Amino acid sequence: MRAGRLLSTLLVLQTRGRRTARQLADELEVSVRTVYRDIAALQANGVPVLGDAGHDGGYRLPDGYRTELTGLTADEAGTLFLTGLPGPAAALGLGGLAAATTLKLMAALPEGLREQATRVRDRFHVDTPDWYGTADDTPHLSAIARAAWEARRIEVRYRRWASPREVDRTLDPYGLVLKGGHWYLVAADRGDPRTYRVSRVLAMSPTGEVFQRPRDFDLAAHWRDYLAEFDARRVRGEMTIRLSPTGLEMLTDLLDGASARAVAETGVAGPDGWVTARIPYESVEHTTSLVLRFGEDAELLEPGWMRERLAASARAIAGKYAP
Template identity: 50%
Template sequence: MRASRLLSTLLLLQTRGRLTAQQIADELEVSVRTVYRDIEALSASGVPVYADRGPTGGFALLDGYRTSLTGLTTDEAAALFLNGSGATAGDLGLGPTLEAARLKLLAALPAEQRSMAGRIQERVHVDAPGWFRDPEAPPHLDAVAGALWEQRRIWMRYRKWDRTLVERTVDPLGLVLKGTAWYLVARGRSRVNGYRISRVEELTVLDETFERPGDFDLRRYWLEWSDRLQQTLYSGGFATVRLSPRAASLWWMLGPVAERARRESGAPDPELDGWTRVVLPIETFEHARIDLGRFGPDVEVLDPPDLRALMRAQVEETLRRYLAP
């Protein structure tokens, strides 16, 4: 246990720089006295750790000191930080590299921890894509990834969601795997935007390089961009619908926005034979017609009147087709 804590202390100092005893204690959930003892043990073992006194002081490693515990190469260490499944690494051409990194990491672990890691691999498997959805395999993903690593501009012909075709010259800043779809986050002339790589019809990696903005945070940008995209998609207003118990149990099929609306609508109404009233954000009437039509008689649109009339016309047309000889 103490060996693990000493290693954690060393890695904290190596990755974060100067830290006070209280900061280390808070991070490792131990007492300040324990931190002092561990620092002494590291120093006695030959680790060049020193202390600065005063209000801005703390413990730090001698400049330039780095510990190499696993023998990982730069590419192998980068592959570990993909933080996803082997399939994700494979999509970016890093599958063998990730496996080599895992083997080196296992070899560096003490016997007890190596045994635990082996048991986890034997007993836990992560299969990220949802049921009945094949992962996208966009043909330009390799080229985009290469441009991203080398910080080279790309030119692309891109088909937008409304099917219009545009040309863009952009600086690739990041890749995001959302469910089974890959997205490129890139900076154009005026702003940063997200592009679904499967919609890239032509792509050329240019010889021009670019400077990556030092303050760009991919995770923060993606959260903000996806939130804006969701608000744009659901700009068609709201529909009030009634769900039968059967429809309520299958409502997750419409995605997280619909499911959240159902949860926020409260419990089923006993006076309505267990049916639930839901106020649902919609993209357009046409999207709502297709989505709600999947539930047949288990969903009734109450409002707006135009959408209710559209659903009625769909039912009448369906009935005519089935009554025809």
């Protein structure tokens, strides 16, 4: 543990230059007293850490000094793809590993490339959840991630939409997917891969058994197929809708991607600036809610029965606010 922390201290000084004891403590998540002890240990082992006094002082390495102890451990190598996603890495319980991996990669880069990589990190940040969404409560995410990593079978208590609401499942976790700020588990239930929302896992425990993950299973390809099947299953038909110029400006905020693309592909503008288009719809309830979001800037034209349902909803709403 301490050896790894000493190496991290050395790599921070190598990649980021002069650092005060407080800055090192914050970056390494230790106390200032621990930093003092670690610096003394490095100096005692021949590492030329220099200490500068004064307001602008701190610890630094001599110009040109460089250590080549930047090799990645097996666990750190496994977190390479998460080094730019600190939030998801922390949610999976891999935040520390991802940070250590990033630090080692930065230390291994030549000075010019290191400056460029630092500039990218300082100027670009990935934030996965939607604007108006809230993060799922996923207390079992880290344990599920470890089971998937180690190919270990698990037992879960899962809350479904359908009845019976709560079911017990024995699963072989193939992998995890982060979609729109929500985590999904792709796991085999009796050999058939299915998708489970991690926030709906009520309880989870390992069985102690190891499973054999299919060699030809491609998580990314499976997820693409799942999304295509999901889109095909949820669409019930098409409706014709008119949108005002203001409604068109709200399009991407209020409609899903498929509906927004349908407006762009089928929309025909009228002389009044309103655009008539055909878009897919799911259920009556979903469609009613969707059109009402636009207020007076949208009009549902077809199908007629859905238009009547929407008119009834509008009358009911108006009745609540009548003087």
